[in-house]
Amino acid sequence: MTxxxxxxxxxxxxxxxxxxGLSAPRLWSGPHxxxxxxxxxxxxxxxxxxxxSELHNHQLQxxxxxxxxxxxxxxxxxxxxxxxxxxxxxxxxxxxxxDPHFDGxxxxxxxxxxxxxxxxxxxxxxxxxxxxxxxxxxxxxLRLNQLYAQTITANFYENNRFPAYFYDKIVxxxxxxxxxxxxxxxxxILDHTTDVAASHLPGKAIEHGRNWRPxxxxxxxxxxxxxxxxxxxxxxxxxxxxxxRTLGAQYLDDEYFNPLAEGKSDFEGRxxxxxxxxxxxxxxxxxxxxxxxxxxxxxxxxxFLAAQSFATGGWGPDEVLRAPDSDEIFKSLTGTHSSFExxxxxxxxxxxxxxxxxxxxxxxxxxxxxRVMYNTVLGAKxxxxxxxxxxxxxxxxxxxxxxxxxxxxxxxxxLPQVAADYRINAYLRDPQGVHxxxxxxxxxxxxxxxxxxxxxxxxSYPFESHVEFEVTSxxxxxxxxxxxxxxxxxxxxxxxxxxxxxxxxxxxxxxMLRRTWKTGxxxxxxxxxxxxxEAIDSQHPDTxxxxxxxxxxxxxxxxxxxxxxxxxxxxxxxxxxxxxxATSGAPLKLLPFTSISxxxxxxxxxxx
Ligand SMILES: [Zn+2]
Numbered sequence: 001m002t003x004x005x006x007x008x009x010x011x012x013x014x015x016x017x018x019x020x021g022l023s024a025p026r027l028w029s030g031p032h033x034x035x036x037x038x039x040x041x042x043x044x045x046x047x048x049x050x051x052x053s054e055l056h057n058h059q060l061q062x063x064x065x066x067x068x069x070x071x072x073x074x075x076x077x078x079x080x081x082x083x084x085x086x087x088x089x090x091x092x093x094x095x096x097x098x099d100p101h102f103d104g105x106x107x108x109x110x111x112x113x114x115x116x117x118x119x120x121x122x123x124x125x126x127x128x129x130x131x132x133x134x135x136x137x138x139x140x141x142l143r144l145n146q147l148y149a150q151t152i153t154a155n156f157y158e159n160n161r162f163p164a165y166f167y168d169k170i171v172x173x174x175x176x177x178x179x180x181x182x183x184x185x186x187x188x189i190l191d192h193t194t195d196v197a198a199s200h201l202p203g204k205a206i207e208h209g210r211n212w213r214p215x216x217x218x219x220x221x222x223x224x225x226x227x228x229x230x231x232x233x234x235x236x237x238x239x240x241x242x243x244x245r246t247l248g249a250q251y252l253d254d255e256y257f258n259p260l261a262e263g264k265s266d267f268e269g270r271x272x273x274x275x276x277x278x279x280x281x282x283x284x285x286x287x288x289x290x291x292x293x294x295x296x297x298x299x300x301x302x303x304f305l306a307a308q309s310f311a312t313g314g315w316g317p318d319e320v321l322r323a324p325d326s327d328e329i330f331k332s333l334t335g336t337h338s339s340f341e342x343x344x345x346x347x348x349x350x351x352x353x354x355x356x357x358x359x360x361x362x363x364x365x366x367x368x369x370x371r372v373m374y375n376t377v378l379g380a381k382x383x384x385x386x387x388x389x390x391x392x393x394x395x396x397x398x399x400x401x402x403x404x405x406x407x408x409x410x411x412x413x414x415l416p417q418v419a420a421d422y423r424i425n426a427y428l429r430d431p432q433g434v435h436x437x438x439x440x441x442x443x444x445x446x447x448x449x450x451x452x453x454x455x456x457x458x459x460s461y462p463f464e465s466h467v468e469f470e471v472t473s474x475x476x477x478x479x480x481x482x483x484x485x486x487x488x489x490x491x492x493x494x495x496x497x498x499x500x501x502x503x504x505x506x507x508x509x510x511x512m513l514r515r516t517w518k519t520g521x522x523x524x525x526x527x528x529x530x531x532x533x534e535a536i537d538s539q540h541p542d543t544x545x546x547x548x549x550x551x552x553x554x555x556x557x558x559x560x561x562x563x564x565x566x567x568x569x570x571x572x573x574x575x576x577x578x579x580x581x582a583t584s585g586a587p588l589k590l591l592p593f594t595s596i597s598x599x600x601x602x603x604x605x606x607x608x
Contacts, residue, residue, distance in 0.1 A: 039430065040287065040358040040359055040430075041357060041358040041359075041361060041428035041429065041430050041435060042358070042428065042429050042430065043354070043358070043424045043428060043429075044423070044424060044427055044428070044429060044444065044446065045130065045424075046127055046130035046131045046180065046420065046423050046424060047130050047131060047133070048423075048427075048444060048445050048446055049423035049424070049426055049427060049442055049443070049444050049445075050442060050443045050445075051422060051423060051426075051440055051441070051442045052441040052442055052443065053440050053441050053442070055378055055594055056378065056419070056422050056440060059378065059380070059382070059415075059418075059419040060128065060131070060416075060419040060420060060422075062382040062383065062419075063124065063382070063383050063415055063416035063419050064124070064125065064128045064137070064416060064419075066383050066384065066385055067121050067124060067125055067416060068125075068136070068137065068140060069385055070092070070385075071089055071090060072089075072143065072144065072147060073087075073088050073089025073090070074089050074090050074091065074092050075092075075118065075121070075144065076089075076144075076147050076148070076151065077089050077090075077091060077092070077098070078096060078097065078098035078114035078115040079115045079118065079148060079151040079156065080151050081098045081114075082098050082114065082115070082151075082155065082156045082159040082160060083151045083152075083153040083155050083156045084153070084155050085150075085151065092387060092407075092408055093110060093387065093407055093408070094108060094110055094387045094406060094407025094408035094409065095109060095110070095111070095112045095113045095114070095116065095117075095406060095407065095408045095409050095410070096113075096114060096115065096116075096117065096387070096407075096408040097110055097111045097114060098111065098114035098115070098159070099111030099114075100159070102161075102219065104217075104218075104219060107405060108405040108406050108407060109406050109409075110407075112161070112219075112406075113161065113162055113165070113409075113410065114160070114161075115160075115166065116162055116165055116166055116169065116410065116413065117169070117408060117410065117412055117413030118144075118148065118166075118169070118170065118173070119166065119168075119169030119170035119171070119172055119173035119174070119413075120169050120172065120173065120413030120414060120416070120417055121173070121413065121416065122141060122144055122145065122148075122170075122173030122174070122176070122177060123169070123172045123173040123176040123177075123417055124416030124417045124419075124420055125137050125140055125141045125144075125181070125416075126141050126173070126176035126177045126179075126180040126181040126183075127176060127180055127417065127420035127421070128416075128420055129141060129180060129181045130180040130181070131420060131423065137181075138181045138182075141177050141181040141183060142177070142181065142183050142185075145173075145174065145177055145183055145185060145186060145189055146185070148170075148189070149185070149189045149192065152189075152192055152193055152196050153196065154196060154199075154200060156196075157196065157197055157200030157201075158200060160200075161219055161220050161222070161223070162222070162223045162224070163197065163200050163201055163223065164201050164202065164206075164223045164224060164225035164227075164228055165223055165224050165227075167193070167194075167197045167201060167228065168224070168225075168227055168228045168231055169413065170190075170193055171190065171193075171194075171228075171231040171232060171235055171244075172231045172234075174186045174187070174189055174190040174193070175187075175190065175231070175234060175235045175238055175240060178190075178238065178240070179238055187239075187240050187241075190235065190240055191240075191241070194243065194244075194247070198247075201225060202223075202225050203250070204225075204250060204251065205225050205226035205228075205251050205252065205253035205254075205255070205256075206223065206225050206226070207226065207253075207255070207256075208221075208222055208223075208224065208270070208271045208274060209221055209222065209271075224271075224274040224277075224278075225251055226251065226253035226256065226274070226275075226278045226281070227274055227277045227278050227280075227281060228247070228248070228251045228281070229247075229248040229249070229251050229252050229281035229284060229285060230248075230277075230280040230281040230283075230284045230351075232244045232245070232247045232248035232251070233245065233248040233281075233284040233285065233287070233288040233289075234284060236248065236288065237288060245288065245289075248281075248284070248285070248288065249285070249289065251281075252281065252282075252285055252294070253278055253281070256270075256275065256278060256297075257282050257293070257294060257297035258293075258297075260282075260296070260297040260298075260300045260301045260304075261293045261294070261296040261297040261300065262296075263296075263300055265304045265323065265324045267301075267304055267305075267308075267321035267322065267323065267324075268321065268322060268323035268326075269320060269321070270320070270321045271319055271320065271321075272315060272316025272319045272320055272321050272341065272345065273316065273319065273341050273344040273345050273348055273410075275321060276301075276305060276315070276316075276321075276345065276348040276349065276352060277344075277347075277348035277351075279297070279298045279301045279302065279348075279352050280298075280348060280351045280352050280355060282294040282295070282297045282298040282301070283295070283298045283352065283355035283356065283359070284355070286298070286359065287355065287358075287359065295359065298352065298355070298356065299356065299360075302352060302353070302356060302365070302368075304324060305321075306368065307324060308321070308322050308324070308326070308329055310329070310339065310340065310395055310536075310545075310603065311375075311534040311536075311545035311547060311552050311603065311604075312340070312371060312372070312375035312376050312393065312395070312545075312552050312593070312603065313349070313368055313371030313372035313375055313376060314339060314340030314342065314345060314372065314375070314376050314393055314395070315340060315345065316340060316341060316345065317329065317332035317335075317336050317338065317339045317340070317395075318332070318336050318338050319338065319341055327537065327539055327540075329536060329537060330536045330537055330539065330540050330543065332395070332396075333395060333396060333397055333536065333543070333603075333604055334396065334397060336396065337392065337394045337396045337399065337400075338391075338392040338394075339392060339393055339394055339395035339396065339399075340376060340392060340393040340395070341391060341392060341410075341411065342376050342377050342380055342390060342391065342392065342393045342411065343377055343380060343389075343390065343391075343411035343412075343414040343415035343418055344410050344411050344413075344414045345372075345376075346372050346373070346376055346377035346414075346418055347414040347417055347418050347421075349368070349369070349372045350369055350372070350373075350418065350421060350425050353365040353366070353368050353369040354369070354424070354425055354428075357369075357428060357435075357437065358428060361435070361510065363484045363485065363486070363487075363508050363509050363510050364487060364508050366437045366438070366484045366486075367484070367486045367487050367488075367508070367550070369425060369437065369438065370437075370438055370439075370462075370486070370550045371550050371552075373422070373425075373438065374462055374550055374551055374592065374593070374594070375550075375551065375552045375592070375593050376393050376593065377415070377418050378593070378594050379401070379592070379593035379594040379595075379596065380415060381401060381402075381403055383412050383415055383416070386407065387407035387408035387412060388403040388404075388407060389403065389404050389406060389407065389408065389409045389411050389412040389415070390403060390404070390411065390415070391403075391404035391406060391409055391411045392404065393593070395603040395604065396602075397560065397602050397604065398558075398600060398602070399554075399600065399601050399602060399603065400598065400599075400600055400601075401593075401596050401597065401598070401601075422438070422440065423442075425437060425438055426438040426440055426442060426444075427444050429446065432479060432480045432514070433448070433479035433480030433481055433482065433514070434446070434455065434479075434480075434481055434482070435482045435484070435510060436455075436457070436469075436481065436482065436483050436484060437484055438484075439457070439459055439461040439462070439467050439484075439525075439527075440457070440459075440461075441457060441458055441459055441460075442456075442457050443455070443456045443457070444456075444457070448477050448479050449477050449478075449479075450475070451473050451474045451475040451476075451477045452473070452474040453471065453472070453473045453474070453477065453479075453517075454471070454472040454473075455469055455470075455471060455481070456469065456470045456472070457469050458470075460576075461527070461549075462529065462548070462549050462550050462551045462592075463551075463576060463577050463592075464529075465526050465527050465528055465529045465549070466524070466525070466526055467524075467525040467526075467527065468522065468523065468524050468525075469481070469522070469523040469524075469525070470520070470521070470522055470523075471517045471518070471519065471520070471521040471522075471523075472519045472520075473517055473518055473519050476516050476517065476518045477516065477517060478514070478515070478516045478517075479514070479517060480512050480513065480514040481512075481513045481517075481523065482510040482511065482512045482513070483510065483511045483513070483523075483525055484510055485505050485506065485507050485508070485509055485510070485511050485527070486507065486508070486527060486549070486550060487507050487508035488507065488530055488532060488547075488549060488550070489505075489507050489527040489528060489530070489549070490507055490528065490530060491528045491530075492505045492507070492511075492525070492526060492527050492528065493505065493525075493526045494511055494513065494523065494524065494525050494526075495523070495524045496513065496515070496521065496522070496523055496524075497521060497522055498522075501513060527549065528549075529548045529549035529551075530548075530549065531546065531547065531548050531568075531569050531571060532546075532547050532569075533545070533546055533547075533565060533568060533569065533607075534547060536604055542606055542607050542608075543604050543605075543606055543607075544565070544568070544604060544605060544607055545603055545604050545605075546568045546569075546571060546581075546590065546605070548571070548579070551592050552592070552593065552603065553571065553579050553590035553591070553592065554590060554591055554592070554593060554596060554601040554602065554603055555581075555588055555589075555590050555601060555602045555605055556588075556589040556590065556591055556596070556599045556600070556601050557588060557589075557600065557601065557602055558600045560602075560605075560606060561583055561585070561588050561605065562583060562584060562585060562608060563581060563583045563588060563605055563607060563608070564607055564608050565607045567581055567582060567583055568581055568605070568607065570582070571590060574589070577591070577592055577594070577595050578590070578591055578595065579591075
């Protein structure tokens with residue numbers, strides 16, 4: 001959400017960055033053929049997908065259980081206090097606490113962003129209700145919205161360091177409450193919020209670090225109004241009213257988007273998560289207004305981001321985006337432990353790649369989503385009841401998986417949303433059928449041409465290469481099942497009912513299986529989990545990460561092991577989700593991010 005003062009200074013001095021050779025991004029040169037008819041792939045409903053993966057399900061249960069366990073008075077306390085109302089109950093503390101005397105950085109930044117995660121928590125609960133249909137969750141959503149409605153005052157926004165950030169998140173919470181938890185008052189409360197908030201927002205997109213509020217100190221200059229259009233456009237699409245379309249257009253950050261749309265990187269020094277999140281606003285500007293310029297901005301922005309990402313798919317060390325060809329990503333392997341703001345970054349990344357997939361049907365966005373999921377946020381430490389939050393993934397050569405000292409930080413708002421959204425990321429649809437984006441054990445239910453259809457996916461991927469699907473259909477129906485073939489999956493194969501289908505499978509594309517499907521039809525997909533090495537950048541070809549398919553294998557080591565490329569590529573499995581590399585010394589153990597607990601690890605190794 002923000003970066004430390006030290007990295008703001010770093011931002012100012014970043015004009016002196018050396019140039020080095022990250023691979024050049026592929027630039028968008030014009031409208032994609034698939035967008036000609038504006039036929040976007042559609043999202044399924046949260047309840048259409050049941051996940052049967054312990055890792056994914058556990059993350060949602062843990063997060064929702066923490067949110068359900070918090071006292072309502074505690075949740076409302078900063079909202080009431082900032083509105084000048086009686087505010088009984090315990091403080092949650094950390095970032096959530098309203099401290100009228102907040103005076104800049106303190107340990108853990110306590111009091112930094114009071115109530116800022118409230119809207120995200122309401123959103124996550126509404127999404128959890130849509131998944132579980134647990135009435136207790138719905139009751140909590142409706143009650144929180146009613147209690148929140150009593151705190152909507154001008155004072156709240158005047159006392160708020162992040163009026164646009166708060167507004168953005170509460171728009172999301174209330175529209176999810178309307179759509180997913182069927183809160184009959186949600187849009188009335190949203191309109192009331194907008195009536196009060198509008199005159200306390202900057203009126204246009206204001207960049208991070210610019211103080212637009214006279215009489216306020218520097219801590220009031222880190223708001224993120226440029227992320228608002230996405231949720232405003234979605235609120236408009238979901239029937240909240242035309243004013244949200246107008247407001248969305250009003251806050252488009254064309255100072256940021258215009259150079260990107262022309263294929264020029266506009267990233268250097270920008271706050272990472274919020275500017276990747278802002279690319280989601282550019283996508284929704286395209287999807288709502290039809291603005292090709294904003295599609296080009298988002299698409300080029302994704303390419304610039306991909307070119308400066310770690311092998312895990314994460315990006316933005318010290319929360320800062322870099323110039324193209326910068327060697328700052330390499331330097332971060334020794335210079336910081338704050339390598340990737342994981343829950344917030346993954347949340348923005350999943351939305352961006354989902355929108356890009358919906359518009360372009362380009363499978364590489366699914367590859368990117370998959371990398372970020374398996375190598376970063378799925379391995380996040382769980383949010384706990386004291387607000388301990390997993391914030392940064394650490395890609396330093398001497399790395400540990402640790403909680404941040406920032407309790408109830410921004411990442412405690414996004415992690416529960418991420419955990420709910422695996423379902424809507426996994427499958428997309430169009431009138432012809434379904435696209436399988438993510439390989440996760442799961443069951444998808446939908447209706448096609450009057451028939452009730454179930455697609456059950458069984459797999460231990462990405463630890464095994466094999467994925468199976470079984471179709472159940474109330475009637476025989478003609479439709480397409482399109483399977484993502486990752487870019488690394490050379491030699492992938494598909495069979496239907498035991499017979500090889502589609503001899504030529506092109507990596508980095510969707511394999512479309514169109515036929516008349518009936519109950520019992522069985523698809524087998526094999527994605528050979530090729531081992532490959534990825535250098536941190538082209539200037540440092542000997543600093544590499546080892547991957548098995550989409551999975552980064554992290555070396556569990558407290559020293560810099562002496563190892564060769566050949567030895568790494570010959571890694572063998574030593575358990576269900578562990579690998580072993582023979583070296584001239586002791587064998588090296590490697591684990592995926594989801595299996596690391598407290599051991600010291602290294603994402604990259606120097607090879608001889
Ligand atoms: Zn965060």
